Amino acid sequence: MTKAFSLLLLYQLAGEAIVRVGKLPIPGPVVGMILLLATLMCHRRAAKDFREGAAVLLQHLSLFFVPAGVGVIVHVSRIADEWLPITLSIVVSTFAGMAVTVWVLKAMTSRRGAGEAR
Amino acid sequence: MNAEALAEVWTALSQSSLFCLTLTMAIYLVSIEIYKRCNYNTWASPTSLTIIFVAVFLVVARIPYPRFFEGAQFIHFLLGPATVALAVPLFDHWKRLASMAFPLLVALVAGSATAAGSAMLIAKVFGASREIVVSVAPKSVTTPIAMGISEQIGGIPSLTAVFVVITGSLGAVGFPLLFKWMKSNDAAAEGFAIGVTSHGFGTARAFLVSEEMGAFSALGMGLNGILSAIALPLILG
Structure with missing residues (x-):
């Protein structure tokens, strides 16, 4: 657990370093994730060092959004002023985006599957 | 201890990082319990409940958001390794x-x-x-x-x-x-x-x-x- 956590921090740190050096527009943790994925592909056995630690963190992933979410109290009056466009915008776009993603993906995978004619 | 001294302790503690961190974790645990009691109904998601309860508490207790974040940043930080x-x-x-x-x-x-x-x-x-x-x-x-x-x-x-x-x-x-x-x-x-x-x-x-x-x-x-x-x-x- 401590080993997994230390390694995750190390990958995040490496990600941050690459982002700064390369002036990339993506955040360090995402680069860290790509680095770790690349490592696991090269050393398949290393996955067991991470599994337990990763499971604990991912299980509580949504807790980690709480501090940012509580920031709503800073913007209450602004959101109250424009609640209608905000609500409609978020509700419609979230489900429209979700539906479009599923439709496109299903259409493409089923067509390809039929084309290969197994 | 008289009421005045208690109020003084409360003022000092409620503005501390430790208090805000403990508050968030405690409310999260209570929210998980509520979620279980609601038979894991998706509308009672523990994260949304935690955000609402913490937000209401901060407003009522007059704890400014930046002060709260000083404590809650330890939770926020875990987004990176996750x-x-x-x-x-x-x-x-x-x-x-x-x-x-x-x-x-x-x-x-x-x-x-x-x-x-x-x-x-x-x-x-x-x-x-x-x-x-x-x-x-x-x-x-x-x-x-x-x-x-x-x-x-x-x-x-x-x-x-x-x-x-x-x-x-x-x-x-x-x-x-x-x-x-x-x-x-x-x-x-x-x-x-x-x-x-x-x-x-x-x-x-x-x-x-x-x-x-x-x-x-x-x-x-x-x-x-x-x-x-x-x-x-x-x-x-």
């Missing part, structure tokens, strides 16, 4: 993911553009101010990336963070209903769509449905983060 940890489920399902690489990328662009584009369009049509229209654009992207994008395109990062959280809770609560209505029955496609539109929140819930759905969701979230971080500032900047 994002890195997403590499593990991605690795576990890599074969399937790689075999679908092209359809996944096309669906990613379509879904990401629909989510960001329709969000901005609807906000604009219904008369939202420019800051709101811009701040709502990266709302389907995970918090740290979304805040960075918002800053680059002239939005308000902390407002974007709030939209991100609202979007995530909504997506996580609503996806079972949407997919039931669509008569969809494809854990991989659904998981990917959840990740593209409702980032970490959706991903956390997708893992509860199945490991496969979670892995596809993690991939969708990561790819949409990268795509949006590059495309949105180019288009809107």
Whole structure:
């Protein structure tokens, strides 16, 4: 657990370093994730060092959004002023985006599957 | 101890990092208990409950948000290593993911553009101010990336963070209903769509449905983060 956590921090740190050096527009943790994925592909056995630690963190992933979410109290009056466009915008776009993603993906995978004619 | 001394202790403690951190964790545990008592009803998601309870408490107790964040940042910090940890489920399902690489990328662009584009369009049509229209654009992207994008395109990062959280809770609560209505029955496609539109929140819930759905969701979230971080500032900047 401590080993997994230390390694995750190390990958995040490496990600941050690459982002700064390369002036990339993506955040360090995402680069860290790509680095770790690349490592696991090269050393398949290393996955067991991470599994337990990763499971604990991912299980509580949504807790980690709480501090940012509580920031709503800073913007209450602004959101109250424009609640209608905000609500409609978020509700419609979230489900429209979700539906479009599923439709496109299903259409493409089923067509390809039929084309290969197994 | 008299009332005055008690009030003094309360004032000192309630403004401390320790108090705010403990408060958040305690409310989270209570929220999980409420969620269990509601038979795991998606509308009683522990994260949304925690945010609402903590927000109400801070307003009532007059604890300013920056003070609260000094304590809560220890929780916020874990978003980083948790994002890195997403590499593990991605690795576990890599074969399937790689075999679908092209359809996944096309669906990613379509879904990401629909989510960001329709969000901005609807906000604009219904008369939202420019800051709101811009701040709502990266709302389907995970918090740290979304805040960075918002800053680059002239939005308000902390407002974007709030939209991100609202979007995530909504997506996580609503996806079972949407997919039931669509008569969809494809854990991989659904998981990917959840990740593209409702980032970490959706991903956390997708893992509860199945490991496969979670892995596809993690991939969708990561790819949409990268795509949006590059495309949105180019288009809107």
